[in-house]
Amino acid sequence: MRLRKGAFFSLSQEAAPPMIVERVPVGPFQMNSYLAGCGKTGEAVYIDPGAEVERVIALASERGLRITKLIGTHAHLDHAEGAAEAKEKLGVPYLLHKAELYNLKNMPEAARRYGFPAPPVPEVDGFLVPGETLSAGELTFEIRLTGGHAPGNVTLYLPDGEGAPGHAFVGDSLFAGSVGRTDLYMGDGAVLLEGIRTRILSLPPDTVVHPGHGPETNVGIEKETNPFCQPGGERLLA
Numbered sequence: 001m002r003l004r005k006g007a008f009f010s011l012s013q014e015a016a017p018p019m020i021v022e023r024v025p026v027g028p029f030q031m032n033s034y035l036a037g038c039g040k041t042g043e044a045v046y047i048d049p050g051a052e053v054e055r056v057i058a059l060a061s062e063r064g065l066r067i068t069k070l071i072g073t074h075a076h077l078d079h080a081e082g083a084a085e086a087k088e089k090l091g092v093p094y095l096l097h098k099a100e101l102y103n104l105k106n107m108p109e110a111a112r113r114y115g116f117p118a119p120p121v122p123e124v125d126g127f128l129v130p131g132e133t134l135s136a137g138e139l140t141f142e143i144r145l146t147g148g149h150a151p152g153n154v155t156l157y158l159p160d161g162e163g164a165p166g167h168a169f170v171g172d173s174l175f176a177g178s179v180g181r182t183d184l185y186m187g188d189g190a191v192l193l194e195g196i197r198t199r200i201l202s203l204p205p206d207t208v209v210h211p212g213h214g215p216e217t218n219v220g221i222e223k224e225t226n227p228f229c230q231p232g233g234e235r236l237l238a
């Protein structure tokens with residue numbers, strides 16, 4: 001009987017959360033790097049390799065995660081300054097939306113403006129195409145374009161399943177109580193709010209939102225309380 005009980009217990013442990021998420025705020029901009037890994041296979045994506053690459057890689061191995069892809073939500077300095085280093089250390093591809101190549105190549109100039117040393121500009125190994133998916137173990141993320149802060153800012157969406165909420169990694173489009181700035185290269189307030197409304201706020205309300213800066217939130221909370229997400233929110237960006 002005991003043996004059976006033990007076996008049952010270990011079976012129920014297998015129904016662990018399907019995705020392991022780690023948020024690591026890094027560098028002077030406190031940009032959130034994320035590890036999103038499959039709870040079954042341990043395969044993970046490293047979203048936005050910015051500063052403190054070694055710390056994120058160490059955390060991955062501590063959590064038993066094997067990073068197989070580097071994903072850029074977009075290529076502003078804080079989100080991509082560690083991409084070359086992470087590629088070299090992990091030997092895995094770096095994927096980005098095509099429209100972010102300008103920002104990627106502009107990183108040294110952006111760094112100079114902040115008085116920081118220029119980071120190496122990495123080669124991009126593949127493009128993130130909205131409407132397509134990418135996988136990590138048994139997780140499948142949808143790629144959604146949520147521009148307006150940066151032209152190729154993408155949201156990675158993991159749909160909900162079996163009672164677990166979905167997850168959206170949104171880059172710098174939507175934050176808890178705010179939205180991304182629109183005064184940088186190709187910034188556009190109308191595009192930003194349109195993308196947020198149609199491609200993030202249209203998701204189920206319990207979808208967990210993981211922004212590029214600050215704490216996590218969810219779709220329902222932002223829909224109800226974020227001033228930029230209310231009718232006429234455009235006026236706040238004018």
Ligand SMILES: [Zn+2]
Nearest residue numbers: 074076150172
């Ligand atoms: Zn940004």
Ligand SMILES: [Zn+2]
Nearest residue numbers: 031078172212
């Ligand atoms: Zn940022």
